[in-house]
Amino acid sequence: MKTRSIALMMMTALGLYVGVTHLTAQIIGVIVAGDKSRIAVPDFRGKGAAAPLMNTFNETVWNDLADAGILDMVAKTNYPLDVPQAPTDLKPPTVINGTQVRQGMWLTDWSGPPVSANYLGIGNVDVNGTDLVLRGWLLLPGLADLRTAQAFGNTYFGPTTQDGARKIAHEYAADILKQLGAVSLAGSKIYFVSDRSGNQEIWSMDYDGQNQQRMTSHRSISKMPTVSPDGKMVAYATMANQSWQLRVINTETRRQMTFVNPVTSTIATPEFAPDGKKLWFSMVINESPLQIVAANIDGGDRQRISNARAIELSPRINPKTGKEVLFISGRTGHPQLYKMNIDGSGVEMITTGEGDVANPSWSPDGKKVAFAWTRGYDPGNFNIFIMDVATKDFVQLTRQNGSNENPFWAPDGTHLVYANQRGRNRQIFTMLADGKRVKQLTSDGDNQQPVWTKGTN
Amino acid sequence: MRRTQLVVLAIALAFTAACKKKTAPVAPQAAPVKEASTVQLNRPALTATPRIDSFTAEPARVERGQAITLRWATTNAETVTIDQGVGTVTASGNRQLFPTATTTYAIIARHGTLSDTRTVTVEVTAPRPVETAKPPVTQDSAALVRELTSQLQDIYFDYDMSDLRDDSRRAVNTDADLLKRIFAADARVNFVIEGHADERGSAEYNLGLADRRALVARDALVQLGVPSNRLRTISFGEEAPVCRESNEACWQRNRRAHLSQVQ
Known part of the structure; x- marks a missing residue:
């Protein structure tokens, strides 16, 4: 198995769980995927006119399953x-x-080593x-009976x-x-900033980079x-x-x-509260450094939240509890990540004080x-x-290859979108929350500050 | 008219309900009274959102120290508030204020979750100097302003800092003298102090940092006698670099406060 002792990311088939084991502050952990369900998907065969399309078909199925980030894809060489090609082929x-006597192909070919799959996808195209x-099935090869082993067909x-x-x-x-x-991320949208029209404007695109449109x-x-x-x-x-x-x-x-x-x-860094009724942002108040403020979404009932002699910005409210606020403050002289209660009390720095922090x-x-x-x-x-x-334990997902900023969590809790800058222009990428399956979504102009929403449904 | 009729109706209903209460002690206390009057009074509001009928400031342009009067009228509002420290106000009314700078007042009328908003801006100008009338702007003074403006220096800062260094104090001194001469030569010109940052911090933090740099530069100039009402600040963050290379020489040129003339 993988080196579990330093395994920092654990994902289960039913929703990703990123568990971070205890870390000493000095050690940046290595991210190892473990404990995901294993799936085997052998290449499907196609008959007649379907045959020349099978490379496309098999590649697409494989990529979709791998990109979801919740499955361990068993290599085809095993x-x-x-x-x-169908459950009826199994005897x-x-x-x-x-003593057991083989009558032909059977589920244990897939449930036993070296495949050791929890799931098996088979089918054929005509x-x-x-x-x-396409006739496609999903089987649970660990079960003894063919009928109960069939999850769907x-x-x-x-x-x-x-x-x-x-x-x-x-x-x-x-x-x-x-x-x-x-x-599913289908239907989810990413809003971002692009200067491809000549000025920095707000743009939108589908989660996979399709359908890029200027909003402003x-x-x-x-x-x-x-x-x-x-x-x-x-x-x-x-x-x-x-x-x-x-x-x-x-929208x-x-x-x-x-x-x-x-x-x-x-005035900058707006953020909607989880109830959608307040807008948080940071602004200069009577020539103060940027301070965190909350208001109604029409701008009324403005209320100052932070009161520091340092730049404070990027308030981000816990989407689950609505009670904790993460934000960036320059109290130490360099921007760091802080946490406070929704009323501004209980301020605490949660990064180590090293370097500069941005974009929680x-x-x-x-x-x-993610930051x-x-x-x-x-x-x-x-x-x-x-x-x-x-716990304040942390892991590093990217390792240079230019500057990586603006991480934003996908609605599935499994993916991140972010901006990478190599050379003059920034481009927007997605990756799994373990840093794998990196995909580039933009290529035209300078693109940054992506935010991912499940859409209006 | 309509309002008085409604009030009369409400009072009448309240009396009716109160009388009923007396004759039937088992009825829930007070609640029916409130319900009856509320329903009657609010009926128009169910079909109409809160509305601001008017919101004006007179005069729209004053010299600092002079009074302005805000006047407003609203319909169907439960609460009416005006920002800029005015607070909650009556549904219709007026208020005398003494704005010290150009100010935009916003009024919000609310009813439940519905609201209506309007703004009005009062332009506040500097008091006219009491002495003699301004000298007319001549060709010569325009040329002088151009010449002096070209001598203005950028004020530089360290990474993540908005404090003035010794060399930036010298630049501020030079700029203060130049600005005083420019303002004396032409009463119409004003200056914007642009704050800038290098590309290395985050775009968001740089916006805050560059805002500090512009304010620090402005405060230093004002302390040296430059009239504050002719200076405005703006933060460009890292968005408008003068130099696009990734090295310290270039970053230093971008970490600056820059003076830019506006009419």
Whole structure:
């Protein structure tokens, strides 16, 4: 097995759990995936006109399952040579004089070593007229009886094209993930900042980078987007009026909603409270350094939360409890991560005081925080870290390859989106919360400050 | 008119309910009274949101030290508040204020979760100097302002810092003298102090840091006698670098407060 003694990330099939074992402050742990369910998915075969589409099909199923981050994909090199294409290919062994005698392929080929799979995906693809027809099953090879071992068996249809092969592969993989309790990211959206139109504007895209669209047209500097919990509002800071202001827009109509800005030199880092009724942000109050403030979402009933002689910003409220606030403060002279109660009491620094810290983002379960930190590197060289807020144990997910900033947790609690800068431009990437399966979503212009929302459904 | 009718109706209902209460002691105390009057009074509100009928400031432009009057009228509001320290106010009314700087007042009328908002801005100008009328701006003074402006120096800062170093104090001294001469030469020009940061901190923190740098530079200039009403600050964070290389020489050039003329 993997080296469990230093295993820091543990994921189960039913929802990811990132458990961080105790760390001495000096040691940056190595992230090792362990305790995930193992799945074997041998290549499906295709008949006739389906045959040339099978590379696309098999690759798509594999990637969808691997990208979900909740499964340990058993390498195909460990699979038996004989692969069933349907449950009917499997023959239970018979017992003769007390010994089991093989009658052909059987589930134990997959449940025993070296495959040791908890799950087995099998099937075949055929062509019926113009339709591509997939018959796909999910089996539990550890069970003795073929009928109870069958988690599901479904038929999928698509056109006999590469796109058709991808479509039925996505549908089959989605059924497997649904069966295993994964939260689907389909329909989720990422808002971000891009300067590809010539100015920094707020943009949106699908979770996989498709459908990139510009949301604002201030032709100024507009950034730091944040989404309301229901996905219906985006707030951001803009210099469109010659000084910094916050704006709130409806994500569907893209129309501006009422927000009365205070008269101040700088206002920034908005954040919706989990109940969607308050907007938190930071602003300069009577020439103070940026301080944390909460107001109604129309800007009324402004209430000062922090009262320090240092820059304080990026308030982020625990999405689960609504009671703890993480924020960045420059009280030590360099920005660090702090925690306080919702009323501003109980302020506590939770990073070590080293380097610069930025961009806290709560995990959806309200237990962990992802953030950017220059710890161990020169100023300006950020990496993504995850910390267990209760124990303050942390792990480093990225290791240079440019500066990595703006981590934001996906609604599934399994993925992160972030910005990486190599050279002049930043680009937006996603990865699993263990730092694996890195994918680039943007490539046009400079792109940063992504925030991920489950959408308006 | 309508309002008085409603009040009369409410009082009438209250009396009716109160009378009933007397004759039927088993009825729940007070509650029916409240219900009856509330329902009647609020009926129009069920079909209409709180509305601000008017919100004005007179005059819209004053010199510092002069009074302005805010006037407002609202319909269907449970609470009406005005920001900038005015607080909760009556549904309609007026208030005399003495703004010290250009101020935007916002009024919010609320009813339950519904609200209506309006703003009005009062432009506050510096008091006119009591002495003689300004000298007319001549070609010569325009050229002088251009020349003096070109001599203004950027004020530099250390990484993550907004304190003035010795060399930046010297720059502030130079700039204070130049600004005083510029303002004397042309009464119309004002300056914006832009705060900037290098690319290395986070974009968010840099916005706060650059705001500090602009304010520190402005305070130092004002202490040296530069009129504060002709200076405004703005933070550009790391968004407007003068130099785009990744080395200390370049970062230092970007960690600055920069004076920029506005009309």
